[in-house]
Amino acid sequence: MKELHDILHALDEGRATEEPAALATVVHVEGSAYRREGAKLLLTPRGEMIGSISAGCLEGDVLEWTRHVLERGEPVLRRYDLTSEDELVWGFGMGCSGKIDVLIEPLSLVQPYLERARHLFEQERAVALATLVEVPGNSGLPLGAKRLIPAEGQPFGTLGDATLDAAVERDARALLASGRSKTVTYDPAQLGGHCASWTDVARVFIDCFRPLPQMIVFGAGADAVPLVRLAKEAGFRVTVVDHRPRFVTPERFPWADRLVLAHPEDAPEHLALTAETSVVLLTHNFHVDAKLLAWLLKSPARYIGVLGPKERRELLLRNLREHGIELSPEDVQKLYAPVGLDIGAEGPEQIALSIVSEILAVKNRRAGTFLRDRQKPIHAD
Secondary structure, eight states: OHHHHHHHHHHHHTTTTSSOOEEEEEEEEEEOOSSOTTOEEEEOTTOOEEEOSSSSSSHHHHHHHHHHHHHHTOOEEEEEEOOSGGGGTTTOOOOOOEEEEEEEEEHHHHHHHHHHHHHHHHTTOOEEEEEEEEOOTTSOOOTTOEEEEESSSOOEEOOSOHHHHHHHHHHHHHHHHHTOOEEEEEOHHHHOSOOTTOOSOEEEEEEEEOOOOEEEEEOOSTTHHHHHHHHHHTTOEEEEEESOTTTSOTTTOTTOSEEEEOOGGGGGGTOOOOTTEEEEEOOOOHHHHHHHHHHHTTSSOSEEEEOSOHHHHHHHHHHHHHTTOOOOHHHHHTEESSOSOOSOOOHHHHHHHHHHHHHHHHHTTOOOOOGGGOOSOTTOO
């Protein structure tokens, strides 16, 4: 998701429109690969790149195909088969054991849909972009045809067949609930309706987009600076809240998306929390934390991290109960205190790393343990 927002930002700045550009998207992965479906790379013929689709191994070949795509003005689907032991010999050297399908298309064909997606993001709405990546022979369905499907509201565009549009819309709304992007195969014989224009299977990549998750940091001290920077780089929309004017400045927090100058008791009127919101308290003040927790633990926010040892956490919870605030097990479950993963962190930078890592683990429903001990594939749910 962060790559998409980086690309949109580049469009805003004009960096991606100064010359023709192409968008490469990973649309299907079988086996092991560095990136998952939905990874994106924006390229220009001169080799400028925004985003990534691999660890740097596929980009050279994709750049060559970018020139071809821009010359013809048509998309192309490339399959990279890395399952052979000979793949090290023929140039990629990825050491993976998977197959990767990459759709390369002129940016001009995608940009109208991205602009509409941006409008939905601004309304905190999720959206799926369906793209035809494999077309049946003699069907007349165009490779790269698109249909933008918001979680709520009317779709935009068509894949070229009304029955296919309806089937994809149904699947897209289901995938949006999980946030996963995937390529789906459609057999006209199983769709019902009248698919007179095509008789063989079609493959459609359904790319699920969501607004970047929100992180709110209370406290603008020295330890907040690396946390805000790292969270922004990890793909969060970051808001910093503090009542001290000399601390809440763009110069101090150039990575923050929003700075809020407010006292804790006034914070609720400035902020909108959702189930996608993570909150970190770096106030270093027991009474301020208690006031904030009285609100936050009853809010939709799914993660609330607080600095300090376990004893401080218990004192905070006792303080809330003594003030008549009833806390359910679900309320307490979303309190992460001491905040962060146990990686032996020392100093603001390492503590920030442990905090962002814990938030990602919670967001992705992972345990935050060693990958070498994982029995399933790295990207498997």
